[in-house]
Amino acid sequence: MGTEARPIADYALLSDCQGAALVARDGSVDWLCLPRFDAASVLARLLDSSAGHWWIRPVGVFTVRRAYADTTMVLRTEFRTDTGTVQVTDALAVGPNASGRALGREVPHTLLRVVECTEGSARVAVEFAPRPDYGAILPLLAPAEGGLLCRIGSGSLLLSSPVRLEGRTTARGQLVLSAGERAGFALQYVPVGGRRRLWSQEDIDRALRTTLDAWRSWAALNQRYEGPWRDAVHLSGRVLQALTFAPTGAVVAAPTTSLPEAVGGERNWDYRFSWVRDASFTLHALSVAACPGEAEEFFTWMARTASAEGPADGNPLQVLYGVGGERVLTERTLHHLTGWGGSRPVRIGNDAWRQRQLDIYGELLDAAYRLRGRLGRLDGHGRLFLVSLADAAAAHWREPDHGIWEVRGRPQHFVYSKLMCWVALDRAIALADELDATARVTAWTSARAEIRAAIEKHGWSRRVRAYSQAFGSDLLDASALMLPITGFTAPDDLRARATVAAVREHLTGPSGLVHRYQRVDDGLAGEEGAFLMCSFWLAHGLALMGEVAEAREVFEQAAACANDVGLLAEEVDPVGGHLLGNFPQALSHIGLVNAAWAIGQAEEAGRR
Template identity: 55%
Template sequence: MSSLPIGDYALLSDRHSAALVSSDGSIDWLCMPRFDSPSIFAAILDDNAGHWSIRPAGEFRVRREYVEGSMVLRTLFHTGGGILELRDALILGDAQDPHRLGEHAPHMLARTVTCTRGSVSAELLFRPRPEYGLVAPVLTAVDGGITAAGGASRLTLSSTVPLEVGGGAARAQFDLHAGESAYFALQHAALGAPVPPVRPGAAVRAAVDDTTTGWQDWSAQHQAYQGRARDLVHHSGRVLQALSYQPTGAIVAAVTTSLPEQVGGARNWDYRYSWVRDASMTMQALWVAACPDEAHEFFDFMATAAACSYTNRPLQIMFGIGGEHDLSERTLPHLSGWRGSKPVRVGNGAWTQPQLDTYGELLDAAAQLRDQVGSLDSPTRNFLVGLADAAAARWRQPDNGIWEVRGEPRHFVHSKVMCWVALDRAVALADWLHADGHVEAWTAAAQEIRDAVLTQGWNEALGSFTQSFGASNLDATALLLPIVGFLPPDDPRVLSTIDAVRERLTDARGLVHRYHTTAGVDGLEGQEGTFLLCTFWLAQALALAGRTDEGAEVFERAVGYVNDVGLLAEEIDSATGEQLGNFPQAFSHIGLVNAAWALHQAEHVGTFH
C-alpha cells in the first residue's frame, strides 16, 4: 500500500503527459503518451503498480528544487561519502519555440545522475507495470539498455551503466566519483510503432539541457508579473503550463486519479480532464502568470469541444483533453489505492451532470479575451449567443452545482449567479456577438435571476448567502459574488457573508471548507479536507472589500502549505496539515495567482481590474 505523503511528490511534464517523482528519487506515477493514458508507473496508488527509482545505496539526506525558471527537477542526495545530483525531465523535444512549448515532445523521460563531491554508490530499480499495473512486460537486454514489451506499450530504457534483468524488473548498482555521470532515458511508443532507439548518454544530457532552456525561454518571454508573491505566481504559471495539453490547449484539473479527499475514504476521482467550470478563473490566472497566448488556446479548446453540446441538452461540464465527450467512469479493483483509499477510478461520471454555472464561465472567459481575439467567426458567435439564450431559458432548473454533488439536483445559488454572469457578459458583448436583438430578453432574465438570488438565496438569520435556495447551510462559493461582480465588494450582505464563512466554514488552521459534508448533503459518505481554492477565494474577497491586511493573512496562511518544490494539491487535512486530493491541482494554483493579483491591486492600485 502506497503511504508516502502526497506532498512528497514533484511534477514533471512535457505538455503531453506527466510524471510524479518522490523525494527519494522514485517515479511513482507516469502516463504516456497523454495525461489520461493508462499509467506505466502507478506506485502512488499501489506498491505493485510499477515504479522507477534512482537513489544512493545507503543513508542520505535530500534537498530538491526546480532548476530556476523551469520544470526540470534537481534532487541533491547528501551521503556520508559525497553528493549525488539527480536531474529529471520529461523532454520537450527539438527546436523549442516558446510559443509552442512541447510541440515536438518525443515521449521521453530522462534522468541524469552526477556525483558532484566525493564518491557515492547508487542503485537503480526499473519495474514498469503498464495499464495501471495489469501488465508485467517482458524485459529484454539490448546494447545500451533494455526493451519492455507487453500490452499496448513498447518501452526502451537507455542506460550508460549495465542493467541486470530478472523478475520483471531491471536493476543496477554503480559507483560514481566526483565529476562522473550516468544517463538514463525511458521512451514510449504504441504497439505497432517502431521501437524507440537506444539513446547514448550525450544525447540524453543534451535533451535535458535543451528542455531546461525551453522552459526558461518560455518563462522569460511569457511571465512579467512583479507583484505580491512574485516567485510563487511565476511558478504557478509554469505549473498551469505544465498541466496544459499542447496539441489542443486543454488544461487538466490535475495529473492524477483517485488521490483521496479523506485518507481511507471513497471521495476519489479522476481529474485528468478539462472542466468548463475552470474557464473564467483560469483565464484570469493565465493573464497574470503567463500570457494571452495560453489564455486564448484554452478558450479555443473549450469553445471547440463544447460547441455542439448545448443545443439539445445542457452544456457538458467537462471534456477529454482531445475534446472527447464520453468520459464514462469505471473502477480498478486490483489497485489498493493511496493509503488504502478505495475505489480507484478512471473516467469521471460527472460528465453527464447538468451544471448551469458553465454558461457563465464560458461567457466570462470570452469577455476577458475580447480585446485580443478581434472579430469572431460566425460559428463562435452563434455558440456564445446560444449559451446566453440557454442560461436565460434554463436558470430556473435545478442542477448538480459546481461541486458535482451526486445526490438530487438542487437550486444552487452559485449556479444561478453564474447564469446571471452569462447574461451580464452577453449584454456587454452584444455588439461583438452581433446580438443586439437579444439584449432586451437577456437583460430581463438577468434581473429575474438577481431578484431570485437576493430573496431566495439570502438567509437573514445566518446573515449570509446559502448553498441553495431556501437552505440553511453555507457554501464557500458565496465568496464569488463580489469576485464575479454580482454585488459590490463592500455591500453589507457581502461583508456579512465573508464573516459568516470565516466563522462557520473555517477550521482551526484558518483554512476554508467548501461546505460541511453532513450526511446526505452531497450524496456521498465520508468527510474531506479544507479546500485551498476556497481559502484563496476568501483572501481575494477580503482584498476586494478593502480588508487587505486580513486578506494577506489568509493568503500567507494558505501558501504556507506549498511543498518544498512549490506545489499544491486540492485540500489540506485539518487534523494533520497534510495535502490531500489529486496533485498538483490546477484550481489551487489558479486561486493562488488570482488572490495574489487581487491583493497586489488592493495594496498598490486601490481597485481590482
Template identity: 55%
Template sequence: MTTPIADYALLSDRHTAALVSRTGSVDWLCAPRFDSPSVLGRMLDPRAGHFVVCAGDPDAEVSRRYLDDTMVVETTWSGAAGTVVVLDALATGAADDPHALCAAAPRLLVRSVECTAGTVEVRIELVPRPEYGLVTPLVSLVEGGVQVRGGADVLVLSAPVPLQVAGAGATGTVVLRAGERVTLGLQHRTTSEPFPAPVPEAELDEALRTTIEAWRTWSRVHQGYQGPWRDLVHHSGRVLQALSYHPTGAVVAAPTTSLPEQAGGERNWDYRYAWVRDASLTLEALWVAACPDEAHQFFDYLAASSAAQVLGGDDLQIMFGIGGEHDLTERELGHLAGWGESRPVRVGNGAWSQRQIDVYGELLGAAHRLVAQLNPEHPGATAWREFLIGCADAAARRWQETDQGIWEVRGQPRHFLYSKLMCWVALDRAIAMAATLRAEDRVDGWRAAAEEIREAILTQGWSDTAKSFTQSFGSPDLDASNLMIGLVGFLPADDPRVLATIDAVAERLTDARGLVYRYRTEAGANSDGLAGEEGTFLLCTFWLAQALAASGQNERARQVFDRAGRYVNDVGLLAEEVDPESGDLLGNFPQAFSHIGLINAAWAIARAEQTG
C-alpha cells in the same frame, strides 16, 4: 509504507506528466497522454510499477528544488561518503519557438546523475507495469539498455551502465566519483509504432539541456507579473503550463486520479480532464502568470469541444477529455489498492453526464476576458458569435432548473445559488459583448432574465438565520462558492451582504488552521450523496483572500493568503485539500485549481494595495 502526497514533484512535457518522490522514485507516469493508462503507478498500488534512481545510502540527507524558471527537478543526496545530484525531466524537444513549448515532445524521461563530492553508490531499479498495473511485461537486455514489451506498450530504458533483468524488471548499481556522471532515458512507444533504439548518452544530455533552456525561454518571454509573492505566482504559472495539453490547449484539473480527499475514504476521482467551470478562473490566471497565447488556445479548445451541444439545444457538458472527447464513462479498477488503501480507484469521471447550469457563466466570463482580442472579421467569427449567443440564451432559459452544482454533488439536484449566480454572469457578460456578438436585438430579453435571477438570489439565496448567502435556495447551509458574489460583480465587493457572507465563511466554514471548507459534509440537508468527509479546500481559502482584498480588507487578505500559501510543498506545489487534523496534503496533485486560486488572489491583493 505510503509515500505522502506532498513528497512528489511534477514533471511534464505538456503531453503527459510524471510524479517523482523525494526518494527518487517515479511512481506515476501515464503515456502517451495525461489520461492514458499508467505504465508506472506505484502511487496507487505498490505493485503497479516504479522507476528508482537514488543514492544507495539510506541515511543520506535529501534536498530538492526546481531549477530556476523550469519544471526540471534537481534532487541532492548528501551522505557520509559523498554527494550525488539527480536532474529529472520529461524532455520538451527543441526550444526554438517559446510559443510552441513541448510541441514535439519526444516522449522521453531523462534522469541525469552526477557525483559532486566523494564517492557514491547509485541504485537503479525499473519495474514497469503497463495498463494501471494489470500487465506484467517481458523485459529483455538490449545493446545500450533494456527493452520492455507488455500489452500495447513498449518502453526502452537507455542506460550506459550494466543492468540485470529479474522479476519483470531491471536493476543495477553504479559507483560514481566526484566529477563523474551518467544519464538514463526512458522512452515510451506503442506496439503500433517502430520500436525505438536506446538513445546515446550524449543525446540524452542534449535533450536535458534543451529542455532546461526551453522552459527558461518560455518563462522569460511569458512571465511578467511583478506583484507580491512573485516567485509563487510565476511558479504557479509554470505549473498551469505543465498541466496543459499542447495539441489542444486543454488544462487538466490534475495529472492524477483517485488521490483521496480523505485518507481511506471513497472520495477519489479522476481529474485528468478539462472542466468548463474552470474556464474564466483559468483564463484570468493564465493572463496574469502566463500569457494571452495560452488563454486563447484554452478557450478555443472549450469552444470547439462544446459548441455543437449548445447550438443543438442540448445540455452543455461540464467537462471534456483533453482531446475534446465527450464520453468519460467512469469505472473502478478493483485490482488497485489505492493510495493509503483508499478505495475505489476510478478512471473516467461520472460527473461528465451531470447537469450544471453554471457552465454558461464560466464560458461567457472567459469570452468576456478575451473580447478585446476577438476579430469580428475572422472566418470563424460567425460560429463563435452563434455559440456564445447560444450560451446566453440557454442561461436565460434554464436558470430556474435544479442541478448538481459547482461541487458535483452526487445527491439530489437542488437550486444551488452559485449556479444561478453564474447564469446571471452569462447574461451580464453577453449584454456587455452584445455589439461584438451582433446581438443587440437580444439585449432586452437578456436583461429581463438577468433581473429575474437577481431578484431570486437576493430574496431566496439570503438567509436571515445564517446572516449570509447560502448554498441553495431555502437552505441555511454555507458554501464557499458564494464568495464569488462580490468577485463577479453581482453586488459591490463591500456590500453589507457580501461582507456578512465573507465573515460567515471566515468564522463558520474554516478549520482551526484558518483554511476554508467548500461546505460541511455532515449528513442531513447538506448531504452530498457520499460517505465520509473531506479536507479543507485550498482554492476556497484563496477565494476568501481574494474577496477580502476586493472589499478593501487588505491586511486580512494577506493573512489568509499566507495561511494557504504555507501549504506548498518543498518544490512549490499544492494539492486540492489539506487534512484538517494532520495538515497533510490531500486530493489529486498538483491541483490546477489551487494554483489558479493562488495566482488570482495574489493579483487581487496587488491591485487592492495599488489602489488603496
C-alpha cells in the same frame, strides 16, 4: 494514512506539456502517464505498491534536498551520503523546436534521469519495474545493447542505461560515481510503428539541455508579473503550463487520479480532464502568471470543442472534456488497485460529464468576456454558440442541478448555479456587439433581473445572515464568496460583507483554511479536507473589500500549504495539515495567482 503511502507532499511534478510524472523525494518515479495525461499509467506505485516504479538513489543512508532548476520544471534532487554527494536531474523531455509558445508541441515522450556525483564518491542503485495499464500488466524486460526493451499493448518502452540492468520483470543494477562523473538514463515511449532506438549518453545530455533551455525561454518570454509573491505566482504559472496539453491548449485539473479527499474515503476522482468551470479562473491566472497567448488558446480550444457538434440531449455545453476534445469519459473502477493509503475505489474516467451543471454557462461566457475585443477570431458558428449559452442560461436558470461541487445526491437550486447564470447573461449583454446579438439584449436583460431578484429573495438566509448554499437553505457554502468577485454585489455591499464574515466564522477551521460547505448528505460517505481554492477566494474577496492586511494573512496561510518545491494539492487535512486530493491541483494554483493579483491591485489602489 496507511503504511505504504508516501505523503502526497513528497512528490514533485514533471511534464512535457503532454504527459506527466511524479517523483518522490527518495528518487522514485511513482506515477508516469505517456503519451498523454490521461493515458494508462506505465508506473503507478502512487496508487498501489505493486503497480510500477523506477528509482535511482544512493545505497544506504542519505539526506535529501531538491528544487526545480531556476525557471523550469526540471527537478534537481541532491542526495548527501557519508561518502559523497549525488545530484539526480529529472525531466520529461521536450522537442528541439520547443522555445517560446511552441513548448510541448512536439515531444519525444521520454523521461530523462541524469545522475552526477558532485563531491566524493557514492554507490547508486537503479530499480526499474514497469507495470503498464495501471499495474494490470506484468511485462517481460528484454536486454538490448545499451539498455532494455519492454513491449506493452500500445507500443514499446525503451530504457537507455549506461549500466547493465538485470531482471525479467524488475531490472536492477548499481554504479559507483566519483566527483565529476555522470550517467544518463532515458525511458522512451514508442507507439506501435514508431522508430525504436536506444539513446546514447550524448543524446540524453543534449535532450536535457534542450529541455532546460526551452523552459527558460518560455519563462523569459511569458512571465512578466512583478506583484506580491512574485516567485510563487511565477511557479504557479509554470505549473499551469505544465498541466496544459500543448497540442490543443486544454488544461487538466490535475495530472493524477484517485488521490483521496480523505484518507480511506471514497471521494476519489480522476482529474486528468479539462473542466469548463475552470475556464474563467484559468484565463485570468494565465494572463497574470503566464501568457495571454496561452489564455486565448485555452479559450479557443474550449469554445471549439464545446461547439463542435450538438449533443444528443440538446444541452449546448458539457461539464468537462478530454484533452483531445473527447466527450464520453465513462467512469470505471480499477478493483485490482488498493489506492493511495488504502483509499478505494480507484477510478478512471469521470461520470461528471453526464451531469447537468448550470454554472458552466457563466464560466465560459465570463472567459469570453475576459477576451473581449479579440473574439473576432471566432467564426460565425462560434459566436452563435456563445449566444446559445446565454439563451440556455435564460431558459434553464430556474431548474435544479448538481452544482459547482458536483454532488452525487439529488439536484438542488444552488445559489452559485443561479449566480453564474446571471454572469452568463451579464457578460453576453456586454459582448452583444461582438457577438452580433444586439437583438437579444432586451430578453437577456429581463432574465438577468429575474435571476437577481430570485437570489436576493431566496438565496439570502436571515437566520445565518449570509447568502446560503441553496434556495431556502440555511447552510453555508464558500462559493458564495464569488458574489462580489463576479461583480454581482459591490465589494462594500452589506450582504456581501456579512457573507464573508459568516464564512470565516463557520467554514474556517483552526488552521485558518476554508471548507467548501457545511456538511450534509451530499451523496457520498466520509469527510474531506479544507479546500485551498476556497481559502484563496476568501483572500481575494477581502482584498476587494479593502481589508488588505486580513487578505494577506489568509493568503499566507493557504500558500504555506505548498510542499518543498512549491506545489499545492486540492485540499489540506484540517487536523494533520497534510495534503489531500489530486496533485498538483490546477485550481489551487489558479486561486493563488488570482488572489495575489487582487491583493496587489488593492495595495496599489491604496497607494493612489
